[in-house]
Amino acid sequence: MALSGLKDNIENIIFDLDGTLWDPMPMSIKAWHTALNGFDCITNPISKEDIQGILGMQHDLVGQHLFPYLSKEQQDEVMSSCYLQEVNYIKESGCVLYHGLEETLKILGSKYDLYIVSNCQAGYIEAFYEYHGLGAYFKDFECSGNTGKSKTENVKMVIARNTLSKPIYIGDTMGDYTAAEGNRIPFVYAQYGFGEVPKAEYTIDTIEDLRDLL
Structure with missing residues (x-):
């Protein structure tokens, strides 16, 4: 389904990291x-x-x-x-950023608040921010290395502490899909990543496809 069907019903975007924003x-x-x-x-x-x-x-x-x-x-x-x-x-x-990532974040950030929730270890997201200089685009982040909790719980935590209204989650694995489902928020499947999500209603072929949300 086209992303344009989402843009009038979202206010915040939460991203996975590996396989969604970069190739590690x-x-x-x-x-x-x-x-x-x-x-x-x-x-x-x-x-x-x-x-x-x-x-x-x-x-x-x-x-x-x-x-x-x-x-x-x-x-x-x-x-x-x-x-x-x-x-x-x-x-x-650093790692390999997907083509057009920073420009896409800049464009999306003009309309939406952006966040990251990953199953990575503590310090991983901070290192991503530090080397690539992308921290300013994101309002908050969470990971299992910090909390010891599942991605579903960490997404819920970011939503709660930032009082997010109408968020969506973007990721590349069934675990990402499950996290979105567990929080009853729309999921966008980054099919250029590492996983298979056959149930996804919305898909993107490149990170730049997210510009259709504007």
Whole structure:
């Protein structure tokens, strides 16, 4: 369905980050391989497909998913190292922004207040802001690394503390769709990202398609 059908019924836009605003894969692959090389307990190599498969997963569930053969203590230690390496690499060189992102945020920000809710670790969104200089476009953000809560709960938290009226959520995975459904707000599927959302009523092929909301 065309996005133009939404524009008269929204006042705020909440974004996912990975697969929606940028492609973190080159950075994540490098960071994870660097971090995992320091652990003798890792017996199974982590592939690009493994990393892509956990994008959008709540951050504190990833260790159990990827390293079921490790103890909980080992999983936590390994994941802390991987997550720290990601944040450090983002601060050093950023990630691949989707084409037209900043101009699209600037245009959307002239009409709507913008927010981010991600399942990433603490410090990840701040590093995104810091390296790419995009923090001024967003009014608030939340992530599972800060709260330990699900994306549904974090979206609800951002809506409540900013008293948002008529928000929509934009993301690329079923977890994003579920978060929107759980808050009874419209969902826009970024089908250029990493997930499949066959139930999505609204879709975009590029981040620049969001300019149709004006």
